[in-house]
Amino acid sequence: MDEQTLKISKIKDGTVIDHIPPGKALRVLSILRIDDHVENSISIGIRVTSRRLGTKDVIKIENRDLEKFEVDKISLIAPDATISIVSNYEIIEKFPVELPQRILGIVKCSNANCITNMKEPVQGEFSLLSKKPLLIRCNFCERTMNEREITASLI
Amino acid sequence: MLRNKSVVSINDIGDDELSEIFKTAGDMEKVLRSGRSLELMKGKIMATFFYEPSTRTRLSFESAMQRLGGSVISVSEAKSSSVAKGETLADTVRMAEGYSDIIVIRHPMEGAARLASRFTSKPIVNAGDGSGQHPTQTVLDLYTIRKELGEISGKTITVVGDLRYGRTVHSLVMALSRFNAKVNLVAPPILKMPDHVVSMLPADFHLNMTENLSDVLPETDVLYVTRIQKERFSDPNEYQSVIGSYKINLETVEAMKEKSIIMHPLPRVDEISPDVDSSPKAAYFRQANNGVPVRMAIISLILG
Structure with a gap:
């Protein structure tokens, strides 16, 4: 861990989301539905120096585990992020987020004329076409969506 | 091969299946010419749901099923059907499953046929979904090119007009990328092919985008x-200026190669001047006539 990250205090129990692209931390907080009613203690580093990325964002959340769908959503806007699970100041598990091949129920199709945007009993469902640049395809209307469109259409 | 499969996108039809459809459609054409009646689909029922107006596609599907000895039940107008009562497409399809062996759907929204195929074990055939896919039209277009010119590979296909909203051209260009064909896309900027279609095409596909039709006419097959x-x-x-610059008339025909053809999915309005109809290059009515044998082939291979 480099010096800049150390400026953010360690957490006792909870989750660290590291290697978030610079400036995207606020977007990650919104994915985690962290708003002004938050009860956990949270540290956020924006544009801190990183050996690997140059600059990065990092988020540390006390007493919070992430659900799979939340990790999947984070992977769509921060595909190189790593998640550390901390217990009693120790990292007990660390893993990179992974873009799922099938993206289910976390993105709304950006094609307004797609049948999945109607009152039908289906969730948005996409296939991952490419990681870099990020490109996914709706399994219903076959329309592709790029990173900008995906970010605007996260549920 | 195609047996019991849904045909929603042209990508649902593999290369071997496409060859099988071409061969079967050729056989069907012979049967139609001979005037013999078929009983291949005797006792089978096709349900057609057209939530959007259609003349050609609907008639040719229904004619194809009846020529095969099967029967057709249909819902013609969404406003008179259960949709008007707020029923989801998913429920409509689940209901239709009990009434039919194969379901043909045209719908104004993209992805409708794919959604339908998720809610029934009966095969779904997409007869056009919004500005999405129209795979049976594509198969009949490919069949027509092959029949008229001998093969598709090595040919130059120039697609002109509304490349943005025209679903037939999205399916067609995607299909042509599977053959070794060269494609010119000619459209004004406002109607050019959307990026989401172009991004699906292989990187090594010979694709040329231009606004100028006369530049590419001499090489067009x-x-x-x-x-x-x-x-x-x-x-x-x-609109007037675009229509004017892309209107196909006898002058256009003159600028084309001797052994080349003009196709159109029809209906046409002003795009092709009627005096072109008598040119041997005008293949659009022959193309429309291929709709029945091609759809006979697709239905019989799915339910065969």
């Missing part, structure tokens, strides 16, 4: 013309 709809333009003058 197939001129595929589509209808430009007036309502796509906010400025009527722009």
Whole structure:
């Protein structure tokens, strides 16, 4: 861990989301539905120096585990992020987020004329076409969506 | 091969299946010419749901099923059907499953046929979903090129008109990328092919985008013309100028190779001048006639 990250205090129990692209931390907080009613203690580093990325964002959340769908959503806007699970100041598990091949129920199709945007009993469902640049395809209307469109259409 | 499969996108039809459809459609054409009646689909029922107006596609599907000895039940107008009562497409399809062996759907929204295929074990055939796919039209277009020119590979196909909203051209260009064909896309900027379609095409595909039809006419083997709809333009003058620059007339025909053809998915409005109809290059009515044998082939291979 480099010096800049150390400026953010360690957490006792909870989750660290590291290697978030610079400036995207606020977007990650919104994915985690962290708003002004938050009860956990949270540290956020924006544009801190990183050996690997140059600059990065990092988020540390006390007493919070992430659900799979939340990790999947984070992977769509921060595909190189790593998640550390901390217990009693120790990292007990660390893993990179992974873009799922099938993206289910976390993105709304950006094609307004797609049948999945109607009152039908289906969730948005996409296939991952490419990681870099990020490109996914709706399994219903076959329309592709790029990173900008995906970010605007996260549920 | 195609047995019991849904045909929603042209990508649902593999290369071997496409060859099988071409061969079967050729056989069906012979049967139609001979006047013999078939009983291949005797006792089978096709349900057609057309939530959007259609003349050609609907008639040719229904004719194809009846020529095969099967029968057809249909819902013609969404406003008179359960949709008007707020029923989901998913429920409509689950209901239709009990009434039929194969379901044909045209719907104004993209992805409708794929959704339908998720809610029934009966095969679904997409007869057009919004500005999405129209795979049976694509198969009949490929069949027509092959029949008229001998093969698709190595040919130059120039597609002109509304490349943005025209679903037939999205399916067609995607299919042509599977053959070793060269494609010229000719459209004004406002109607050019959307990025989401272009991004699906292989990187090594010979694709050329231009606004100028006369530049590519001399090398064209197939001129595929589509209808430009007036309502796509906010400025009527722009519509007039676009229509004027892409109108196909005898002069256009003269600029084309001797052994080349003009296709159009029909209906046409002003895009092709009627005096072109008598040219041997005008293949659009022959193309429309291929709709029945091609759909006979697809239905019989799915239910065979």
